[in-house]
Amino acid sequence: MDISSGDSLLQGIIKGFELIFSLNPYILSITGVSIEVSGTATILATLTAIPLAFALSFTHFRGKQALITLINTGMGLPPVFVGLVVFLMVVPAGPLGLLNIVFTRKAMILAQYILITPIITGISLAAIKAVPLSIIETVYTLGGSEKDAVVATLKEARFGIITAVLAGLGRALAEVGAILIVGGNIARTGSIGGIGEGLSETRTLTTAITSETSKGDISTSIALGIILISLVLSVNILANFIQRRD
Amino acid sequence: MFRVENLSKSFGNKEVLKKINLEIFRGEVFALMGPSGVGKTTLLRILNFLETPTDGKMMFNGRECAIRQKNTVMHKMSMLFQRPALFNSSVFNNVAYGLIIRGVDKKTIGKKVIEALNLVGLAGYEKQRALTLSGGEAQRMVFARAIVYSPDLLLLDEPTSNLDPANVAKIEEIIKKIRSEHGTTIVIATHNIPQVRRIADRVGILLNGELIEVNSKEKIFTNPGDARSAAFIKGEMIY
Numbered sequence: 344m345d346i347s348s349g350d351s352l353l354q355g356i357i358k359g360f361e362l363i364f365s366l367n368p369y370i371l372s373i374t375g376v377s378i379e380v381s382g383t384a385t386i387l388a389t390l391t392a393i394p395l396a397f398a399l400s401f402t403h404f405r406g407k408q409a410l411i412t413l414i415n416t417g418m419g420l421p422p423v424f425v426g427l428v429v430f431l432m433v434v435p436a437g438p439l440g441l442l443n444i445v446f447t448r449k450a451m452i453l454a455q456y457i458l459i460t461p462i463i464t465g466i467s468l469a470a471i472k473a474v475p476l477s478i479i480e481t482v483y484t485l486g487g488s489e490k491d492a493v494v495a496t497l498k499e500a501r502f503g504i505i506t507a508v509l510a511g512l513g514r515a516l517a518e519v520g521a522i523l524i525v526g527g528n529i530a531r532t533g534s535i536g537g538i539g540e541g542l543s544e545t546r547t548l549t550t551a552i553t554s555e556t557s558k559g560d561i562s563t564s565i566a567l568g569i570i571l572i573s574l575v576l577s578v579n580i581l582a583n584f585i586q587r588r589d
Numbered sequence: 590m591f592r593v594e595n596l597s598k599s600f601g602n603k604e605v606l607k608k609i610n611l612e613i614f615r616g617e618v619f620a621l622m623g624p625s626g627v628g629k630t631t632l633l634r635i636l637n638f639l640e641t642p643t644d645g646k647m648m649f650n651g652r653e654c655a656i657r658q659k660n661t662v663m664h665k666m667s668m669l670f671q672r673p674a675l676f677n678s679s680v681f682n683n684v685a686y687g688l689i690i691r692g693v694d695k696k697t698i699g700k701k702v703i704e705a706l707n708l709v710g711l712a713g714y715e716k717q718r719a720l721t722l723s724g725g726e727a728q729r730m731v732f733a734r735a736i737v738y739s740p741d742l743l744l745l746d747e748p749t750s751n752l753d754p755a756n757v758a759k760i761e762e763i764i765k766k767i768r769s770e771h772g773t774t775i776v777i778a779t780h781n782i783p784q785v786r787r788i789a790d791r792v793g794i795l796l797n798g799e800l801i802e803v804n805s806k807e808k809i810f811t812n813p814g815d816a817r818s819a820a821f822i823k824g825e826m827i828y
């Protein structure tokens with residue numbers, strides 16, 4: 344498609360919507376991979392981050408300050424760098440080579456897990472820190488145990504923690520550099536409905552947009568872009584809504 | 590019911606409490622008086638195990654309490670802070686908290702919460718979010734939260750210092766009711782002299798970390814045993 348004229352850009356947008364509303368299998372499979380990879384990475388990262396944030400808030404151990412520094416650094420890691428490191432780990436000659444996961448969704452999940460665990464931990468930590476000491480003392484004064492104090496803190500920080508998880512999910516969905524390197528943007532051979540290739544293996548909304556755009560298939564890119572932005576926007580709206588309830 | 594012997598507390602080099610000896614009797618309202626900064630809050634926090642004393646002994650019902658028994662003892666007492674801390678939840682959940690962590694069954698919790706809210710004049714507030722209560726309502730809610738599990742000992746840290754006269758009167762009514770209906774022993778830190786006249790049985794005067802006089806209210810107000818207590822009560826003490 345020639346994208347230099349306004350007319351064909353409009354056609355591209357119309358075609359893009361058509362692709363979405365016709366539930367094109369290629370587009371659906373890409374969306375599915377995005378949600379699967381980023382969703383799984385977010386769940387795993389949350390399962391690590393929340394206990395970690397609590398351990399950092401309620402216990403003292405050697406190397407705690409170093410770990411906090413590591414988390415703060417991790418919050419701003421460039422995705423391509425994480426992608427490169429994970430790639431070097433999972434290639435056959437790498438330390439995780441035996442897992443045989445290079446260019447699979449598992450490797451993509453691993454990369455995004457590394458990318459967003461620090462983000463979820465850092466924001467959760469801030470939310471837990473914001474719970475006043477007087478809340479914990481109130482638990483004790485009402486006869487509560489240390490466990491009760493931890494549970495009460497979790498409850499008080501709940502909105503902040505949910506915001507942290509959604510921030511991680513939003514970041515994962517929008518991320519391209521790491522998953523492109525470790526996943527390889529692979530789709531099966533063949534073509535469906537005249538566009539793109541076969542169903543997605545490791546192709547996500549973001550990586551597909553890069554490849555479809557460079558191939559010149561603007562309407563497919565637009566369809567993918569609309570879905571991506573809707574997903575990210577929904578996550579952000581949800582996060583905003585929860586924050587306002589706080 | 591509660592006795593402290595030679596209790597001292599320092600924060601760094603600063604000695605805040607100096608060899609305090611004090612006995613609190615079952616069922617009384619004991620007023621801990623003294624100007625700001627003399628250590629009233631610190632003493633209450635030690636009695637509530639939120640602070641560990643630097644030195645001295647604490648006895649609860651005739652038995653010395655070591656830190657390891659703190660949970661059993663804490664189950665029977667409650668403290669109200671100068672600034673109430675509210676859980677970000679409904680009034681019901683706030684008041685029910687002490688019962689929930691004690692594993693009380695739902696039906697009993699419902700009944701006791703309603704009773705406690707009635708006692709503090711907050712009937713019908715169950716569903717309201719605690720953070721939307723006014724200052725006076727919040728203070729009354731934390732009273733309900735503290736008494737719902739019928740503690741033997743209630744420690745009150747200047748419970749009316751931030752309130753308007755109408756709410757002060759309500760809180761004093763609540764204190765009298767808790768005492769008469771539940772027989773709860775109450776220790777109240779305050780520098781409000783008229784309030785002490787209205788609600789206390791005995792008074793202790795704390796000055797610069799020393800308990801300079803402990804006496805019945807009548808004695809303290811008519812015939813104080815210490816010149817400094819006399820000055821404090823007459824309001825001659827600058828603070």
Ligand SMILES: Nc1ncnc2c1ncn2[C@@H]1O[C@H](COP(=O)(O)OP(=O)(O)O)[C@@H](O)[C@H]1O
Nearest residue numbers: 600603605623624625626627628629630631632
């Ligand atoms: N955690 C603490 N660290 C250092 N100093 C403290 C601490 N808590 C209280 N203090 C000091 O102890 C003194 C007594 O404080 P407090 O018990 O709050 O007095 P009051 O309640 O009678 O006004 C004050 O000088 C206060 O600054």
Ligand SMILES: [Mg+2]
Nearest residue numbers: 629630671746
């Ligand atoms: Mg005080």
